[in-house]
Amino acid sequence: xxxxxxxxxxxxxxxWQISALVYALNFVFALGFAMAFKNVLADEFAFRDVSRRxxxxxxxxxxxxxxxxxxxxxxxFKTLNWLVAGYILTSAFLxxxxxxxxxxxxFSLPDFFADxxxxxxxxxxxxxFFALTVLAPIVVVAIFSAIGNAMSESAIxxxxxxxxxxxxxxxxxxxxxxFYLAFEVAKFEVACENKKxxxxxxxxxxxxxxxxxxxxxxxxxFLLCVGVIGSVLHxxxxxxxxxAGVFALALMQQALVASRVFFRVATMGALLEKYRxxxxxxxxxxxxxxxxxxxxxxxxxxxxxKQAPENAGDAEIKSxxxxx
Amino acid sequence: xxxxxxxxxxxxxxxxxxxxxxxxxxxxxYDIIASLDPESRTIxxxxxxxxxxxxxxxxxxxxxxLYLNAFKNRNSTFFxxxxxxxxxxxxxxxxxxxxxxxxxxxxxxxLSLNGKEESIDLTSRLQFIHPDDDNKDxxxxxxxxxxxxxxxxxxxxxxxxxxxxxxxxxARTGYAADGKFFLVAQWFPKxxxxxxxxxxxxxxxxxxxxxxxxxxxxxxxxxxxFGVYRVAITVPKSYVVGATxxxxxxxxxxxxxxxxxxxxxxxxxxxxxxxxxxxFEDSYKSKDGHSIKLTFLAQPQHADQxxxxxxxxxxxxxxxxxxxxxYPYSSLTIVDPAYGGGGAGGxxxxxxxxxxxxxxxxxxxxxxxxxxxxxxxxQYFYGMLASNEFEEAWLDEGMNTWLELSVMRRYYAGxxxxxxxxxxxxxxxxxxxxxxxxxxxxxxxYTSPSNAKRDTIVKPVWxxxxxGYGTFSYNKPGTMMLxxxxxxxxxxxxxxxxxxxxxxxxxHPTTRDFIRTVNEATGKDFTPFFNQFLYSTLAxxxxxxxxxxxxxxxxxxxEGATDATEKKQGDYRxxxxxxxxxxxxxxxxxxxxxxxGTEFRDVWDGVARYKIYEFEKPAKAVAAxxxxxxxxxxxxxxxxxxxxxKPETAGFWKWAMNAMFWLQNFLLIFA
Ligand SMILES: [Zn+2]
Numbered sequence: 001x002x003x004x005x006x007x008x009x010x011x012x013x014x015x016w017q018i019s020a021l022v023y024a025l026n027f028v029f030a031l032g033f034a035m036a037f038k039n040v041l042a043d044e045f046a047f048r049d050v051s052r053r054x055x056x057x058x059x060x061x062x063x064x065x066x067x068x069x070x071x072x073x074x075x076x077f078k079t080l081n082w083l084v085a086g087y088i089l090t091s092a093f094l095x096x097x098x099x100x101x102x103x104x105x106x107f108s109l110p111d112f113f114a115d116x117x118x119x120x121x122x123x124x125x126x127x128x129f130f131a132l133t134v135l136a137p138i139v140v141v142a143i144f145s146a147i148g149n150a151m152s153e154s155a156i157x158x159x160x161x162x163x164x165x166x167x168x169x170x171x172x173x174x175x176x177x178x179f180y181l182a183f184e185v186a187k188f189e190v191a192c193e194n195k196k197x198x199x200x201x202x203x204x205x206x207x208x209x210x211x212x213x214x215x216x217x218x219x220x221x222f223l224l225c226v227g228v229i230g231s232v233l234h235x236x237x238x239x240x241x242x243x244a245g246v247f248a249l250a251l252m253q254q255a256l257v258a259s260r261v262f263f264r265v266a267t268m269g270a271l272l273e274k275y276r277x278x279x280x281x282x283x284x285x286x287x288x289x290x291x292x293x294x295x296x297x298x299x300x301x302x303x304x305x306k307q308a309p310e311n312a313g314d315a316e317i318k319s320x321x322x323x324x
Numbered sequence: 325x326x327x328x329x330x331x332x333x334x335x336x337x338x339x340x341x342x343x344x345x346x347x348x349x350x351x352x353x354y355d356i357i358a359s360l361d362p363e364s365r366t367i368x369x370x371x372x373x374x375x376x377x378x379x380x381x382x383x384x385x386x387x388x389x390l391y392l393n394a395f396k397n398r399n400s401t402f403f404x405x406x407x408x409x410x411x412x413x414x415x416x417x418x419x420x421x422x423x424x425x426x427x428x429x430x431x432x433x434x435l436s437l438n439g440k441e442e443s444i445d446l447t448s449r450l451q452f453i454h455p456d457d458d459n460k461d462x463x464x465x466x467x468x469x470x471x472x473x474x475x476x477x478x479x480x481x482x483x484x485x486x487x488x489x490x491x492x493x494x495a496r497t498g499y500a501a502d503g504k505f506f507l508v509a510q511w512f513p514k515x516x517x518x519x520x521x522x523x524x525x526x527x528x529x530x531x532x533x534x535x536x537x538x539x540x541x542x543x544x545x546x547x548x549x550f551g552v553y554r555v556a557i558t559v560p561k562s563y564v565v566g567a568t569x570x571x572x573x574x575x576x577x578x579x580x581x582x583x584x585x586x587x588x589x590x591x592x593x594x595x596x597x598x599x600x601x602x603x604f605e606d607s608y609k610s611k612d613g614h615s616i617k618l619t620f621l622a623q624p625q626h627a628d629q630x631x632x633x634x635x636x637x638x639x640x641x642x643x644x645x646x647x648x649x650x651y652p653y654s655s656l657t658i659v660d661p662a663y664g665g666g667g668a669g670g671x672x673x674x675x676x677x678x679x680x681x682x683x684x685x686x687x688x689x690x691x692x693x694x695x696x697x698x699x700x701x702x703q704y705f706y707g708m709l710a711s712n713e714f715e716e717a718w719l720d721e722g723m724n725t726w727l728e729l730s731v732m733r734r735y736y737a738g739x740x741x742x743x744x745x746x747x748x749x750x751x752x753x754x755x756x757x758x759x760x761x762x763x764x765x766x767x768x769x770y771t772s773p774s775n776a777k778r779d780t781i782v783k784p785v786w787x788x789x790x791x792g793y794g795t796f797s798y799n800k801p802g803t804m805m806l807x808x809x810x811x812x813x814x815x816x817x818x819x820x821x822x823x824x825x826x827x828x829x830x831x832h833p834t835t836r837d838f839i840r841t842v843n844e845a846t847g848k849d850f851t852p853f854f855n856q857f858l859y860s861t862l863a864x865x866x867x868x869x870x871x872x873x874x875x876x877x878x879x880x881x882x883e884g885a886t887d888a889t890e891k892k893q894g895d896y897r898x899x900x901x902x903x904x905x906x907x908x909x910x911x912x913x914x915x916x917x918x919x920x921g922t923e924f925r926d927v928w929d930g931v932a933r934y935k936i937y938e939f940e941k942p943a944k945a946v947a948a949x950x951x952x953x954x955x956x957x958x959x960x961x962x963x964x965x966x967x968x969x970k971p972e973t974a975g976f977w978k979w980a981m982n983a984m985f986w987l988q989n990f991l992l993i994f995a
């Protein structure tokens with residue numbers, strides 16, 4: 001696991017362009033939302049001496065009066081839905097490029113987009129599966145709250161009921177994290193093994209379940225890094241009560257987002273490393289016989305040390321297993 | 325001997341003169357012996373009621389509230405009005421379970437009438453009536469025709485044997501925690517209020533008075549005469565009891581114990597019993613020097629919150645004694661309802677309140693304090709100022725909301741909050757970056773778009789449009805009282821409220837009494853103010869409509885100049901337009917600020933639709949404000965109360981950047 005983490009960090013560093021791309025994508029989409037959000041406020045209130053109040057922080061009366069005057073405050077979020085949808089699609093598109101790039105020694109932009117284009121159909125399908133699995137944690141939370149409700153019938157204190165609910169939410173979060181990891185592994189299965197989305201997801205479940213400790217360990221290690229950086233930035237963050245203060249605050253927020261992106265790429269790199277190490281052998285034999293149409297696609301740019309991407313992972317795995 | 329006789333005379337004289345000066349008229353006096361059987365959730369009791377006819381009428385009948393019958397089935401008026409739920413809580417369980425409650429009068433006997441001893445069984449004369457609606461199934465009011473009337477200033481003494489089956493708590497009263505928690509309220513046959521000509525709204529010219537004895541409604545339950553209560557309560561030994569009044573004695577008989585409570589000058593009696601309670605005690609020294617014993621009956625899981633409850637009550641006591649008058653009683657009991665008994669929380673009874681909290685509630689979530697302060701406040705608005713909650717709920721709930729907001733603002737708003745427009749930004753919630761003042765929260769309950777013009781404040785409580793009760797009995801009047809305070813200033817408002825309290829404590833004040841008090845105490849006529857905000861649906865919204873700085877026509881080239889100080893007098897033609905956007909009218913403070921630091925202030929009577937101010941000045945106007953002193957919290961849209969010459973957007977960027985940051989983090993889930 002430590003080795004995988006180190007490899008992930010190294011990959012994120014040498015392939016900094018991936019982080020830059022993901023951050024740029026994230027920034028552009030979010031900025032689109034932020035501009036619309038700001039414009040709704042500025043169009044209505046730029047001359048209303050309201051800015052001063054909002055600089056001081058959360059202003060409930062401003063919101064409730066805005067709600068009174070225009071019937072709701074949802075106009076602030078009118079761009080949100082299509083922006084999120086657009087982002088999810090775009091990031092599904094980029095995933096192929098990211099994973100393929102992480103497998104290479106060098107980063108190349110043309111390769112990146114070629115790989116992105118190659119896998120986009122299957123990755124969108126994977127995203128759809130992932131969206132479905134998000135329901136699972138909801139089921140977990142629902143079960144626990146049902147149990148909590150049943151307990152409350154005879155309970156004389158809300159404490160156990162509340163604890164039960166919190167445990168339910170915690171388990172729901174862990175379930176979600178598990179599906180999330182499986183989603184990542186499924187992407188590897190598509191990119192490395194050229195599998196169809198559903199089969200990829202199925203074997204990804206198996207692999208994730210078998211290696212749950214190390215996969216979670218990798219994820220938590222990088223989350224911890226983000227947590228530490230976030231806490232430090234939070235301590236240093238200015239209140240943002242002047243124009244310059246807001247600018248400084250925004251810079252720190254972006255620094256945190258950028259570091260999250262970096263560690264996100266490192267996580268993928270580390271998971272990929274671990275995945276290559278632990279991928280079941282029997283899968284290797286199956287790979288060539290997989291009737292996947294994409295295998296017939298021309299290979300755009302073979303990696304320097306390998307013949308073809310499909311075999312690249314295998315080669316590395318073999319060599320790693322030999323050294324064990 | 326002589327000396328002793330004279331001492332005795334003195335003593336007797338003392339007693340009689342004291343009796344002549346009792347705090348309240350003591351018209352309805354109760355002596356109750358009650359025994360709780362937790363297994364069957366039933367109270368068996370005998371009540372001796374002594375009722376005095378304070379009027380000059382001969383009164384042929386008596387009327388009683390039998391409020392537990394509101395929980396008898398789904399056909400009661402209370403049940404129909406509340407839609408079978410209160411504050412989102414519904415009665416749970418199957419119909420055949422022990423969920424319903426009722427009071428059954430087993431016998432009613434006349435013991436004496438107009439000073440003459442009797443022994444007449446009245447039980448068969450009892451009949452249910454429905455003074456407020458034609459719901460034949462409602463059994464919350466009963467009438468009894470006496471064999472002969474109660475004479476003017478006469479007295480009737482009755483013995484009533486009754487059984488009260490308590491409902492499973494979903495609203496106000498009953499049992500919870502599988503019979504380990506009882507909140508016993510509205511549980512005994514309680515006589516109505518006989519109003520003689522001149523009382524409240526009965527015209528002085530009326531030939532006769534009348535009973536005021538409303539049914540139990542979805543949103544109100546209180547109107548009763550003051551009296552003296554002595555109540556003996558028998559419960560299993562393991563049960564801890566809290567009740568209205570002061571504990572006089574406690575005796576044990578086998579597995580049972582009997583506690584006797586006594587209280588003068590109150591108009592109701594409630595109690596709680598539970599083996600779960602942890603008892604906390606504290607005390608408060610009243611302004612007049614007497615000690616008030618504070619008792620908090622906590623659920624074990626809330627034991628660490630005793631201090632929060634006590635502090636809330638002490639803060640409220642300090643404020644109320646300063647703004648209204650002395651709390652005359654010597655006890656106050658705060659009951660923390662058991663889990664599942666929350667429907668009985670947040671209620672007020674004389675010297676006895678129910679609060680509401682939850683396990684590990686963060687300090688920044690101040691609902692615990694809000695509820696405790698609010699229910700304590702009712703000791704004044706309801707307890708001593710015993711208005712008719714059915715007909716003018718705002719005198720209880722709205723005035724008390726003002727008390728609650730004032731206390732929360734003063735003790736819980738923090739330094740930052742105190743500097744804001746309403747002096748409150750954190751007293752309801754100050755948690756995870758969300759800051760909401762209790763004042764803000766209450767005001768927004770009134771100014772939400774569907775509510776502001778839907779109803780009037782003063783009207784019988786059961787005639788509010790759906791959802792209107794909270795808005796027009798709590799939020800709007802609370803906001804109106806704060807507005808009144810801002811208009812009058814703190815010292816004048818104190819005089820008004822102290823006068824109101826002194827004049828009407830232990831009486832049944834009306835809206836009319838309050839308005840008269842305001843007018844007399846201030847020497848000004850506030851009737852138009854109250855007519856608009858209490859008796860009409862008119863909303864108030866003033867705005868700065870336009871602000872323009874144009875260069876003088878014969879000096880056009882100056883328009884682009886940046887340094888105003890170099891220009892001659894009359895360089896700018898400044899026009900500021902103020903607008904009345906809604907129908908309510910009020911005088912408005914006007915403030916116009918100029919570039920050179922000068923200010924123009926005025927008071928606009930607010931009558932016309934528009935008010936235009938024009939200036940010829942060497943300095944441009946930079947900003948204009950209406951209601952510049954933030955007096956009118958009733959103004960439904962304060963975002964239009966200012967207009968600046970230059971745009972300012974830094975604050976919008978701040979919110980946009982924060983929103984963007986959270987969105988970015990969310991999006992990263994998808995990589
Ligand atoms: Zn209340």
